[in-house]
Amino acid sequence: MKKAAVAFALGLSLVLGVLLYRTARFTSRQVAAPPAPPLTLDTAAAAERLAGAIRFHTISYQDSGLVDGAEFARFHEYLRTRFPKLHARLKREVTNGFSLLYEWLGTDTTLKPILLLAHQDVVPVETGTESRWTEPPFAGHIAGGYVWGRGAMDDKGNLMAVLEAVERLVADGVTPKRTIYLAFGHDEEVGGTRGAARTAALLASRGVHLEYVLDEGGAITTGLVPGIAAPVALVGIAEKGYVSLELTVHAEGGHSSMPPRATAVGILSAAVVRLEAHQMPRRISGATVAMLDYIGPEMGFSSRLALANRWLFGGLIERRFGGTPSGNAMLRTTTAPTILAAGVKDNVLPSSARAVVNFRILPGDSVAGVVHHVRQAIDDPRVTTEVLGGFENEPSPVSPVSSESFGLLQRTMHQVVPGVVVTPWLVVGGTDSRHYDGLTGNVFRTGALRLGPTDLERIHGTNERVAISDYARNIAFYIQLIRNSAL
Numbered sequence: 001m002k003k004a005a006v007a008f009a010l011g012l013s014l015v016l017g018v019l020l021y022r023t024a025r026f027t028s029r030q031v032a033a034p035p036a037p038p039l040t041l042d043t044a045a046a047a048e049r050l051a052g053a054i055r056f057h058t059i060s061y062q063d064s065g066l067v068d069g070a071e072f073a074r075f076h077e078y079l080r081t082r083f084p085k086l087h088a089r090l091k092r093e094v095t096n097g098f099s100l101l102y103e104w105l106g107t108d109t110t111l112k113p114i115l116l117l118a119h120q121d122v123v124p125v126e127t128g129t130e131s132r133w134t135e136p137p138f139a140g141h142i143a144g145g146y147v148w149g150r151g152a153m154d155d156k157g158n159l160m161a162v163l164e165a166v167e168r169l170v171a172d173g174v175t176p177k178r179t180i181y182l183a184f185g186h187d188e189e190v191g192g193t194r195g196a197a198r199t200a201a202l203l204a205s206r207g208v209h210l211e212y213v214l215d216e217g218g219a220i221t222t223g224l225v226p227g228i229a230a231p232v233a234l235v236g237i238a239e240k241g242y243v244s245l246e247l248t249v250h251a252e253g254g255h256s257s258m259p260p261r262a263t264a265v266g267i268l269s270a271a272v273v274r275l276e277a278h279q280m281p282r283r284i285s286g287a288t289v290a291m292l293d294y295i296g297p298e299m300g301f302s303s304r305l306a307l308a309n310r311w312l313f314g315g316l317i318e319r320r321f322g323g324t325p326s327g328n329a330m331l332r333t334t335t336a337p338t339i340l341a342a343g344v345k346d347n348v349l350p351s352s353a354r355a356v357v358n359f360r361i362l363p364g365d366s367v368a369g370v371v372h373h374v375r376q377a378i379d380d381p382r383v384t385t386e387v388l389g390g391f392e393n394e395p396s397p398v399s400p401v402s403s404e405s406f407g408l409l410q411r412t413m414h415q416v417v418p419g420v421v422v423t424p425w426l427v428v429g430g431t432d433s434r435h436y437d438g439l440t441g442n443v444f445r446t447g448a449l450r451l452g453p454t455d456l457e458r459i460h461g462t463n464e465r466v467a468i469s470d471y472a473r474n475i476a477f478y479i480q481l482i483r484n485s486a487l
């Protein structure tokens with residue numbers, strides 16, 4: 001008995017020793033960088049130009065026939081007049097009618113170019129919600145220290161900041177060593193196949209290999225990462241894939257006074273319930289591993305101990321982290337039933353019922369894997385499962401945080417936002433950057449706009465806006481990034 005107690009005590013102290021040792025070695029990955037040199041910007045004039053950009057209804061639609069081409073053309077003309085030095089200096093091309101590609105030729109052609117991405121298009125304002133906007137969505141009003149309107153954050157707040165940065169550097173007489181491309185797609189919100197995909201193909205046909213691509217998809221967050229009070233800069237190093245599956249059930253129709261045991265609606269509903277009950281497996285992998293490595297050391301002792309010892313606490317971390325919809329989305333391929341349709345009259349049995357389920361695919365999983373999982377989980381030959389064609393895409397590769405480009409991005413963030421915690425993360429939505437995967441292994445998604453707890457619902461929602469101070473910082477971020485990357 002006594003022997004057992006001694007062995008237990010020894011074992012316990014050994015485990016404790018390992019836990020504490022690993023915690024002590026789990027140190028900060030943040031870097032020291034001198035602050036960016038002071039920059040005098042005419043912030044008010046820049047905010048005015050952003051407000052002007054918001055006034056263009058550059059709305060993208062799945063049905064390209066609905067797109068107002070003249071509005072895009074007017075927007076292009078607006079950019080030309082507001083950034084005259086850039087337009088005089090950079091080569092400009094239009095791909096597929098509306099997407100823009102600028103090339104700022106570097107002096108050293110042995111260096112791989114970099115590419116800064118943004119998109120011109122915005123989502124429409126949901127009918128019936130217009131009156132809920134404090135300022136009208138397309139008026140481009142400036143009020144209370146904010147530029148208001150659709151696209152203020154997504155994504156004209158990035159597009160215009162990139163242009164402001166380059167205009168400024170050209171005005172300062174700067175010539176980059178490394179060639180810099182700017183590419184602004186016109187249909188990101190509906191998949192980017194008409195814009196970004198075509199621009200990427202054009203660059204590929206010219207044999208362009210890029211050092212890195214930077215797109216939207218990350219921001220400076222405050223209060224969104226529990227346990228860290230400092231602002232956190234999210235740098236997307238991967239993004240999830242996408243597929244929607246259509247489930248269909250055909251059954252005997254007829255009068256509802258004598259229904260059969262199994263109806264189309266019942267069979268389909270059971271299938272949807274089974275899918276929600278049998279989720280794709282949860283795992284900490286890829287970009288999320290990198291994120292825990294970067295944010296863990298910045299947290300309090302108990303979180304640090306747990307995150308440093310995933311060999312022991314992995315399950316607990318998965319449960320805690322996966323307990324919220326946003327955490328869950330980073331740990332697995334998500335299952336979201338989005339459309340359910342059947343029936344036309346209350347006393348008629350529908351002869352068919354249809355559901356659409358949307359999946360966001362975790363890197364490591366695949367479209368084929370999702371289809372296989374769904375068929376297995378439903379396990380009912382009466383339910384046919386088909387990929388809703390045209391929109392599916394595989395998850396992106398994971399860009400290495402060990403790359404020079406990631407280090408450079410991180411350093412730039414620290415220079416422009418002193419005290420920030422920079423972390424890699426997994427973008428759970430989609431961006432245009434995925435079309436550029438073939439041109440470089442270093443695809444990153446971030447920017448220096450700030451995303452507070454109430455801002456997430458503004459993007460694609462009501463009262464989208466950007467603080468002028470944040471917008472000015474975003475311009476400073478692109479200026480410093482170009483200086484660090486290419487001068």
Ligand SMILES: [Zn+2]
Nearest residue numbers: 154155188216
């Ligand atoms: Zn966007």
